[in-house]
Amino acid sequence: MNEKIELIGLSRDELAAELAKLGEKPFRAKQIWHWLYNQGVTDFSAMTNLSKDLREKLSAGYVISRPKVVARQISSDKTSKWLLEFADGQRVEMVYIPEEDRGAVCISTQVGCAVGCTFCHTGSQRITRNLTAGEIVGQFLVARDAYNEWPTPANETRFLSNVVVMGMGEPLHNLDNVITALKIISDGEGLAVSKRRITLSTSGIAPKMTRVAQELGVKLAVSLHAPNNELRSKIMPINNKYPLEEVMQACQEYQKIVTSRFITFEYLMLDGINDSLDCAHQLIALMKKYKIGAKFNLIPFNPWPGCAYKPSSRNRVMAFSRELEKGGYAAPVRVARGQDILAACGQLKSKKDEEDKKK
Numbered sequence: 449m450n451e452k453i454e455l456i457g458l459s460r461d462e463l464a465a466e467l468a469k470l471g472e473k474p475f476r477a478k479q480i481w482h483w484l485y486n487q488g489v490t491d492f493s494a495m496t497n498l499s500k501d502l503r504e505k506l507s508a509g510y511v512i513s514r515p516k517v518v519a520r521q522i523s524s525d526k527t528s529k530w531l532l533e534f535a536d537g538q539r540v541e542m543v544y545i546p547e548e549d550r551g552a553v554c555i556s557t558q559v560g561c562a563v564g565c566t567f568c569h570t571g572s573q574r575i576t577r578n579l580t581a582g583e584i585v586g587q588f589l590v591a592r593d594a595y596n597e598w599p600t601p602a603n604e605t606r607f608l609s610n611v612v613v614m615g616m617g618e619p620l621h622n623l624d625n626v627i628t629a630l631k632i633i634s635d636g637e638g639l640a641v642s643k644r645r646i647t648l649s650t651s652g653i654a655p656k657m658t659r660v661a662q663e664l665g666v667k668l669a670v671s672l673h674a675p676n677n678e679l680r681s682k683i684m685p686i687n688n689k690y691p692l693e694e695v696m697q698a699c700q701e702y703q704k705i706v707t708s709r710f711i712t713f714e715y716l717m718l719d720g721i722n723d724s725l726d727c728a729h730q731l732i733a734l735m736k737k738y739k740i741g742a743k744f745n746l747i748p749f750n751p752w753p754g755c756a757y758k759p760s761s762r763n764r765v766m767a768f769s770r771e772l773e774k775g776g777y778a779a780p781v782r783v784a785r786g787q788d789i790l791a792a793c794g795q796l797k798s799k800k801d802e803e804d805k806k807k
């Protein structure tokens with residue numbers, strides 16, 4: 449017997465094509481889309497505006513699934529972290545970071561990562577595979593289920609208001625699936641997270657950044673972490689392949705297409721490595737040279753067992769931030785969240801994988 453087809457993650461056109469195979473008109477796809485992504489149903493029998501006959505055909509040939517929740521930790525500051533498992537047993541992490549009246553869900557795009565940034569715990573886990581579009585969207589659906597945010601309210605007062613594609617993996621190494629997934633997440637007749645509230649973070653895969661601007665137009669964050677090629681290549685070996693000049697030119701292109709948005713440059717503060725005032729001056733010069741509408745996000749480093757770096761002192765981080773601001777760039781320091789729940793990306797997965805091996 450053929451395996452059932454997963455509906456979560458199909459684009460609108462793909463869903464319509466499946467319905468056409470069943471002899472149904474395109475408006476049925478629209479109705480089902482609404483059930484899947486506005487109402488969050490996981491059972492065909494709940495789709496009450498479809499005929500009984502169609503519901504039966506759908507349950508015979510299709511499924512609506514969610515990733516399995518293997519573990520969930522909730523920090524004292526209400527940050528929530530899930531370890532999710534897919535049908536083949538592969539696992540990724542997802543995090544929800546609540547603010548007062550809104551919050552961001554941080555989703556993963558790959559199991560492991562091939563980029564190998566030296567400060568990153570996920571980077572030490574190698575790449576296993578790309579996630580499908582359904583597995584990427586499925587993470588957000590799990591968060592919606594957990595916070596009972598169904599149906600999708602028409603107004604903007606929901607808690608899961610933002611999506612950041614900043615979890616495990618390099619999204620631009622899995623771009624086709626990421627594009628499909630983010631189009632689903634931003635679709636106004638479904639999950640309806642506006643593109644202004646979606647941020648995609650890349651390590652700087654320069655040749656693919658323009659496609660993100662053209663096809664998605666979401667906010668862009670670039671992991672910079674160093675102001676020159678020599679230092680960046682040491683911290684992020686991907687810089688040997690796509691050096692700063694190429695990354696900055698790709699940022700310029702991005703801003704020609706997505707004109708209204710600043711690009712956020714993520715900058716991890718590593719003690720004695722990239723946190724001198726001279727580094728701040730070089731960053732300012734770099735942004736001015738390429739005329740990028742930029743802001744910085746200074747990130748206190750969250751060390752993990754076996755890592756080679758230490759976090760910069762608070763004083764050093766603040767001095768660095770002030771220097772960038774003097775140069776004309778906003779440079780807030782990210783507040784560390786979920787410190788008590790192994791918040792560094794990839795740590796919960798490693799810990800659970802080890803525990804499960806011992807069983």
Ligand code: SF4
Pocket residue numbers: 561562563564565568569570571572615616617618651671
């Ligand atoms: S920081 Fe991102 S791109 Fe770099 S190794 Fe980690 S997951 Fe991959």
